[in-house]
Amino acid sequence: MDDQVDYVSGKTRVFGIVGDPIEQVRSPEMITAEMTRRGHDAVLVPMHVLPDDFDDVLPRILRMRNLGGLVFTIPYKARAAALAAEIGAQARMLGVINALGRGQDGRWRGDIFDGLGCVEAFRRRGIALAGKRVMLMGAGGAGSAIAAAVAGERPSSLRIFDVDAARARALAAKVGGTHADAPTVDDVDILLNATPVGMLDDARLPLAVEALPPRLVVFDAIVKPEMTPLLALAVACGCTTVRGREMMRGQIAKMVDFFYAC
Amino acid sequence: MDDQVDYVSGKTRVFGIVGDPIEQVRSPEMITAEMTRRGHDAVLVPMHVLPDDFDDVLPRILRMRNLGGLVFTIPYKARAAALAAEIGAQARMLGVINALGRGQDGRWRGDIFDGLGCVEAFRRRGIALAGKRVMLMGAGGAGSAIAAAVAGERPSSLRIFDVDAARARALAAKVGGTHADAPTVDDVDILLNATPVGMLDDARLPLAVEALPPRLVVFDAIVKPEMTPLLALAVACGCTTVRGREMMRGQIAKMVDFFYAC
Numbered sequence: 001m002d003d004q005v006d007y008v009s010g011k012t013r014v015f016g017i018v019g020d021p022i023e024q025v026r027s028p029e030m031i032t033a034e035m036t037r038r039g040h041d042a043v044l045v046p047m048h049v050l051p052d053d054f055d056d057v058l059p060r061i062l063r064m065r066n067l068g069g070l071v072f073t074i075p076y077k078a079r080a081a082a083l084a085a086e087i088g089a090q091a092r093m094l095g096v097i098n099a100l101g102r103g104q105d106g107r108w109r110g111d112i113f114d115g116l117g118c119v120e121a122f123r124r125r126g127i128a129l130a131g132k133r134v135m136l137m138g139a140g141g142a143g144s145a146i147a148a149a150v151a152g153e154r155p156s157s158l159r160i161f162d163v164d165a166a167r168a169r170a171l172a173a174k175v176g177g178t179h180a181d182a183p184t185v186d187d188v189d190i191l192l193n194a195t196p197v198g199m200l201d202d203a204r205l206p207l208a209v210e211a212l213p214p215r216l217v218v219f220d221a222i223v224k225p226e227m228t229p230l231l232a233l234a235v236a237c238g239c240t241t242v243r244g245r246e247m248m249r250g251q252i253a254k255m256v257d258f259f260y261a262c
Numbered sequence: 263m264d265d266q267v268d269y270v271s272g273k274t275r276v277f278g279i280v281g282d283p284i285e286q287v288r289s290p291e292m293i294t295a296e297m298t299r300r301g302h303d304a305v306l307v308p309m310h311v312l313p314d315d316f317d318d319v320l321p322r323i324l325r326m327r328n329l330g331g332l333v334f335t336i337p338y339k340a341r342a343a344a345l346a347a348e349i350g351a352q353a354r355m356l357g358v359i360n361a362l363g364r365g366q367d368g369r370w371r372g373d374i375f376d377g378l379g380c381v382e383a384f385r386r387r388g389i390a391l392a393g394k395r396v397m398l399m400g401a402g403g404a405g406s407a408i409a410a411a412v413a414g415e416r417p418s419s420l421r422i423f424d425v426d427a428a429r430a431r432a433l434a435a436k437v438g439g440t441h442a443d444a445p446t447v448d449d450v451d452i453l454l455n456a457t458p459v460g461m462l463d464d465a466r467l468p469l470a471v472e473a474l475p476p477r478l479v480v481f482d483a484i485v486k487p488e489m490t491p492l493l494a495l496a497v498a499c500g501c502t503t504v505r506g507r508e509m510m511r512g513q514i515a516k517m518v519d520f521f522y523a524c
Contacts, residue, residue: 005298048327057326063312
């Protein structure tokens, strides 16, 4: 009938993404699509909660009985960890979560999926991280999650660079990697960019090189543009590339697994 | 793209229907359809809140900045009134609301739309209530809202029957009608059924008649079945009929007006 839509009803399980601001998030259209594709009657909606309201409002939102789970984005990944009754190993290491799922026992479980999305993207492309020499640029939120997830794959080495050397050292200590004074592609099999350098109209590269060895696998966490300056150089040099959008897809798949199985 | 849906994004304004139970509600598919038809980027989702949680949870849900409004169903129409900073005249008379809308000044306004939906259904059909002799059967939640809204149309008389005579008397006193000891079609222009008699597989009529005068306009608030025993008799007798689904459409239109203009 034309007086009703077919994608939401009283039986639909509700999910949310909580952030401030909220309008720019992509989870509503992408996670809803993935849940629907798997046959779940579910929708993920934006939930704009202000920082002053977060601690008072979020525990109450969790009491909606048909709420299946929440995704957390800026600036709430650290504060959200306090909402979880149980927390995954990588999230515990980093002290942040980006998803809460309702366990079959009714308890809320938290975990972080940014980094797992990166590992999943590699897995889907059949590129092993185990035993490889990995160079990671960027030790912020995304970089930290990627470092923790990649470390779990047992690379032979994981070097971490950040313009904030203290931050890179702290992350290296947490995940069992080493700090690098500068990004390099010498003795590196896999180069990961988790800095914002190259985002949108930024034409810069995150490291000072004019060419990349063709044996290198180059990953960029940036989603927009899909072809960053780093990836464009990698393609021109004959390297294998893994894109930010593949990490996003991997993350969405892992989150939906979590929402329906945790 | 097939990895995203087109009906929800970070910019989508979120609405909810709050009740217990929640799975049977029709507002998600119907109100979402009406908002979308009018060009609004909006979705209404079910929110299952338990009675023990209501007073603690609802004020916090209202602090979601992108929440446009809430609909309330069983058992919350009375308790929801306390959430409104301002309340409409009919809702104040009845002490119940079934919708909260966020005013442009940020204050939450409450009103009741069941009865306005009935009046709107008559207006759409070009049938005046002003100056008419109205007989209403049923003085429960739906009947009360219909009585208040119909009274506002200035019928020449409004007689109210309920199997609970005290309830009928109290409602008649509130809305300026009169109590009837039994339902009748004598000296009646418009007969309104707001009792559950005739719902689903109930083959009974809400009043003891074998025929109806063809000059009568007969309305039934029941939505399922669309053709109740009362309406079937009315059609057989040549009466004009107005159906529950028309009231529902009228109510939805009035609610969406309210959400976007209150």
